[in-house]
Amino acid sequence: MASKITFIGAGNMASAIIGGLIDSGVTPSDITATAPRESELAAVRSRLSINTQTDNDAAVSQADVVVLAVKPQIMREVCEALSDSIQQRKPLVISIAAGLDAATIDQWLGGDNALVRCMPNTPSLVGQGASGLYANARVNDAQREMATQLMEAVGIVEWVDEESLLDAVTAVSGSAPAYFFLMLEAMEDAAVKLGLPADTARRLAIQTALGAATMAQQSDKDPATLKQNVMSPGGTTEQAIQHMEDADLRTTIADAMQACAKRAQAMSKELSGH
Structure with missing residues (x-):
């Protein structure tokens, strides 16, 4: 350059x-x-x-x-x-x-x-x-x-x-690091309740997040397939994923991203005086 x-x-x-x-x-x-x-x-x-x-x-x-x-x-x-x-x-x-x-x-x-x-x-x-x-x-x-x-x-x-799509970018990447930090925080808390020391729980959760992201980045498979590859019928991962699906985690994430994009739109009007 x-x-x-x-x-x-x-x-x-x-x-x-x-x-x-x-x-x-x-x-x-x-x-x-x-x-x-x-x-x-x-x-x-x-x-x-x-x-x-x-x-x-x-x-x-x-x-x-x-x-x-x-x-x-x-x-x-x-x-x-x-x-x-x-x-x-x-x-x-x-x-x-x-x-x-x-x-x-x-x-x-x-x-x-x-x-x-x-x-x-x-x-x-x-x-x-x-x-x-x-x-x-x-x-x-x-x-x-x-x-x-x-x-x-x-x-x-x-x-x-389209400039309006930057609001969607805000929802999927701009604000999204905080979503993953929340997930790490929740996993650490849950692991401590299961008996692990907090520092051990944190290191395992962070490394697992890094590893999963790296796999997703380097693989030619979509996230749904990668998720399925970790799951065995009747196994531990299937049990955990089923619990998240029953709790409607997908809707929670979608609603959170919608709220993020909506707030981005409102901030634009406030800051520009429109």
Whole structure:
């Protein structure tokens, strides 16, 4: 990726993406991160050897890609202050802020911008992310590839053709790490009640989750088949799965994801003022 990349914001997600880019071969001197105070930049500059700036306009002036990595609540203030520099430079803009639609961000930046919305998730912090991306009509093929390469630095990338589908992405990957953490928490608690020490229960549950995910990733079989392969008629796994099915776990999961997507839709309206 032979481009100058500026991150507006130097928090955990921005730092994770920057680290992934450097690991994938991007030259640190081609990356700039900004924050309001120098004290917020010292650690990322020391650890990653990138350029840092407290002046957003100066950081954007040479950028081919600008990644908006600030909290949604301050996005309008940041974008409107940047709009003149963005209009002058016309970089590809990538927003990783949840709940703010592309049209609203584009308007705050002065309009007519090539803009990609990205919904990453927290496993990006360990290079195992899953990001959903949407591009507005002004994004060309080369810019689309740049956005893909940027987010592939911390995991897999899936593009959606309709922006509204990012709400579904939020439900299936953006918020979903917490679903699995809940499962691990519940399994650990149950194992302790069965007599295992808590640390043993936790290690076994985490390793089993990792192993199952790795099998699902590497196998050409679907999850239903992989599940069936673990089950023997009349055996222990069948008994456990049947209990989950009787408790209507599938409906609970579907309802939870529906609630997640609905909340994402509501947040978008609240944050954009629509």
